[in-house]
Amino acid sequence: MKSHPHSPYGVFTGQLFQYSTNPSLIAFESSPRPASTAPPQPNCNKCILLGGLGDGPIPTPYTKLLEEKCHSMGWSLVQPILSSSYLGFGNGSLSRDTDEIMRLMEYLVCHHSAERFAMVGHSTGCQNSIHLLKYGRKDLVSMVKAVALQAPVSDRESITLSSDDHMANILHARSLHGDEMMPRSAFWAPITASRYLSLFDVDGDDDFFSSDLTGEELHDRLGHVDEIGRKTGLHLLVAYSKNDEYVPENINKDVLLRRLVSAMNGLDHDGDENANVHDEGAVARGLMLEKSDHNLSSDDGDRDVFVEAFEKLLMIV
Template identity: 30%
Template sequence: MSTFAGMPNTTTSKDQTTAFPGTVELFEVTDDQRLPCMLSGDQDAFLAVVFVGGLTDGMGSVSYAPKLSELAERQKFTLVQPHWSSAYEGYGLGSLQRDCVEIEACIKHLRLKGKKKIVLMGHSTGCQISIQYLLTKQAQTPVNGAILQASCSDREAFAEEGHVRVAKSAKEIHDKCFPNGLTAEDREEKRGELWDCMPRELAKEFGLTYMTWYRAWSLLCVGCLFAFSGDDDYFSSDIPIHADASSPEQRPLIETFGNLPRDIPMLFAFSGADEYFPFSQGVTPEGNFAKWKQAAAEGMKRDEDEVRMQMTVVPGASHSVKQSEAQVVLMKAVGDFLREKL
């Protein structure tokens, strides 16, 4: 099976606890759809952390989930792990847009249960979901903070792992069906061949049986400002802060990070040995974060030191933080952020 950003090996070592107590309950997305979520830690707390994993992850699958639940118990917050339709292999037929609709439903459910403060925590592609949520759902169903762990680019990770053929095929389908780019209506109504499943031999590149052209194109292609291309492309290191004359349609950071809510505290927790981060290309977490914060400051019309974004790098941590020592460091960073910023 191929591996890529968002598809970490979440297997824990033998000395790590993989079971923890919790309660499963249902939240309503539509009249016809209810999904489960697991609550653990201090279930009566007024603060909840809603955790969303990456591609192929699901409820409890990320290696540090037990440690996060233990932190919730110690620090008196509720850890909420919702199931979403794109969990496990479902991402091949999904989108960030659908993910946010379902996460919003979970957050509404928690508000009705009396949760006063809610923090959205994403791992890997859960980071893209978190950014998308802040850009599209925050005004209607707000959260009080966000933690993004292992935010990196699927486009860059795939480029290093030989998925160029899939990207080229997906782009050909897009350009043939939508030579002038997608409209919001095309995407909302899923019009055209882009939402058909690709041949199975191509889906196998993702370790899947079924995957739409749209999802492959969204993961692999450059994010564009006007054509709704590369919807997942938030974190690539080559995205400029402002529109670039050499690629005027590329969606710049000022259009994404520059539109983040003004007063939401955010923690970016990078993995120091992330196998899907482009360290080999000379890219650094510090460099990426500096551009994101600059774009946010310009968009908010604030000085950078007034922007409520901070970062940390967990030394020696893999993408999904499988190492026990690194998990301890990550939990301290998460605990400090929740205690000091919320």
């Protein structure tokens, strides 16, 4: 029999469960194994991993490393399937994602003994995390104690790297009703006009991280992180990759990282160019991964750096 490659991002064991019936949605939870033969006890710490456009469970090369680190700290790793997973994002929205993530959190509280949450967002999972903190149910948001944003890039700026017709597509999307489909040539996945505008138009619902946003605009989009952190003890990590292939080369990633962190720390201006993004006393801090690409597939060392930085968040919550 012809051999098959091993699961490239690791093999996971745990519980698969349905957390919503309308629509039908499932999630997978892997928990620390008990040190003895005694029955496992319910784990109250849950880390939810959210992938980017087109992703489902096991979305990144560091998923297994993240799971192992969570387990060593006494946290479970939960990987949901949302209606927006895989190609479902094309007819979805951040609001729908937030509603479904809250359903997951509520289920984990009711049936899996959850008392505290952490979130790791990759790519559009970063937008999901920021949106949930701003618009999610306050009682559930107050339970989120640590958030890591890995590759919080601008879809609006990334589309310029792959499409010469994006402005024509924007104009066409504006001419359609929101739930009408864009032409197949507009994007690599089926997508409605409303989702296309949300991702790629100026001031779209997904437009949190663009480099051309003013300090005031970034504060409007991200400033709630500081407010929540000071009320609930939330700590947040912004991890940017120096070689992220979805960021145009003309964008200074170091400057953008500083501006994002400053906005998340409640500053409504761009601040000092030499502002410290590593301030452990602040709600948000930054991490530049010097060698890696968008999903950290290009350098194992930076995967370790990122996961260890997330471990430090879990240690202080």
